[in-house]
Amino acid sequence: MKYSLPNRPLGRAGLVVLSLLTTHAATAEDAKPTENAAAQPTGAAPAAAPRQPRPLKLGGPGIDQERSFKPISSGKWTGPRLADGQPAVQGHWSNTIANHNNFTDPQGGIINDPNPNRVAKGPREERAPSRVSDPADGQVPFQPWALAKVKDFQAHFHDPVQPQYIEPLARCAPAGIPKSLYWHGYQISQYPGYVLFQFNSGTRIIHLDGKPHLPDNIKLWNGDSRGHWEGNTLVVDVTNQNGKALFGRSGEFISENGHIEERYIFSNEERDRYIYQATLTDPTVYTRPFTVTVPARRWSAKDQPNGWHFEVEPANYLGKDTLKEPILDHYERVCAENNGGFGLVAEESAKK
């Protein structure tokens, strides 16, 4: 009997480890210099010439594929529907701008990274905008005490001398909200009364069935979600959060008193696009409500599976190749605790 890890570079557990450990490699790969940039003498880029942003290939392996994206407005849904009337949006989705390294500068790399990218990232305005779309400065309107905690986390992320500096995701905790929407790819499935999100770490059942929220002393990593469709938009009310999942390696957070109102706005023009908009309210941590915006697209059999956005492989058709649509199996979504370099491994090596 064979085990996954020795046989393939990307076993299920391996994928998790890889994604936690190899962010530098992945971003460096993505940041290979263009021919133009390589031809320029080091440190002598002419100031007058417009900088050529590194090319991003949609469908490529990198975590960041777009620097900007078109807005999508809420309105009617003109696309296909399921038998129960829901807009049909099932499939494999992932965000297009980056991962969880940095919440407010998604393509800016890890804050205080002791091993930053070999290739300069260019000025801020050439990178994707902050996921904080309101307020306009792109920053979370933290209360002073909370901002101090975030800065403290950022200072110690690479030197986790205390347990609170270890990102919960590295211990296989669910990524929570909103991080689940921009960590790895995920699957959306729909059923009468439900929308089901299968993330790489955790699962969310969105109730469309009109049941009331859970009693408020029950606190959950992914909160308690009640949704309904308004035309092209899935509106989800999220309560009962435990506040423990961070928004990224940059340490932003919400508390147990937080409330999140999510809007998943699906495009009528481009069927494989939606924009996630969430309003986060928390009088314990923030000075005002703020809005998070994350662009996403659907991946399909036309795309190359990769270890980030599209972790699937072709199904075994048993010789029947007459199927109209290629079928894709996604990998098992089981994360064994403390298997990341930022988890128990880091904790134990710190003891030595």
Added chain:
Amino acid sequence: MKTKPTQRPTLPQTVLLLASSVLLLALAAHNVNAATQKIPRLANGKPDFSGIWQTTSAADYDLEPHSNRKDAPPSAGVVEGFYLPYLPKALEQKQKNFAERDKLDPALKGYTLGVPRGIYYPEPFQIFQRKQDLTLVHQFGHSVRTIHTDGTGHPKDPYDWWLGDSRAHWEGDSLVVDVKHFNDKTWFDRAGNFHSDALHVVETWTFLDPNTIEYKAHIEDPNVFSKPWDLSVMLYRHREKNFQLIEDYRFTLDYDEHYPPKPDGK
């Protein structure tokens, strides 16, 4: 093995018996048909197992017959033939597991329970079903399993998985699921009954009525057992008002106190 409710046995020879048997059988068939005709179905006519289910059996304590223990209620067991046909070496391992079950049971860590244990572990799980698949979300450990009903087969170059790889087909109104490509990290119960990564499970899911599923599992593992064996439990639908799954990532409890950040002095 499986009985088809519509299939009638050969009638006896005598006329008297024949007449009464016909009457009884007709009544029985009517009852069975009435029950199965009421079961929920998908648009394609297949039984729809969507819902939240849970066993009331003591299977998770110990699959085999056992008296009461401090850590388990008594039970006559759920295994056909009562006892698991261990190979001698494997039986030694099982006995070691049993002796240290309060430390070694993988469920104590809150990890994914595997197949079939996740099904009869005494916590609810929810089935989401479409034509092409069933997705099982377990409250315990919040593990997620997909059973494919799209005619595809096991992968040609598989990994070893906690929950194996599940491919199913329909035999009448029964869902028959072939599950293999497991790892060896899960147990069958709290009593230390175990398997290797050669585990092969064939499940049969059948509605007895709209709110009861008869769940059977045929177990093979030549590294551990001298012959295949079978277990059977009932699953009941949760019908309490507003019942829902509540996420249970209990393996995170050990470090729960470190998050989220709080104002100093609180």
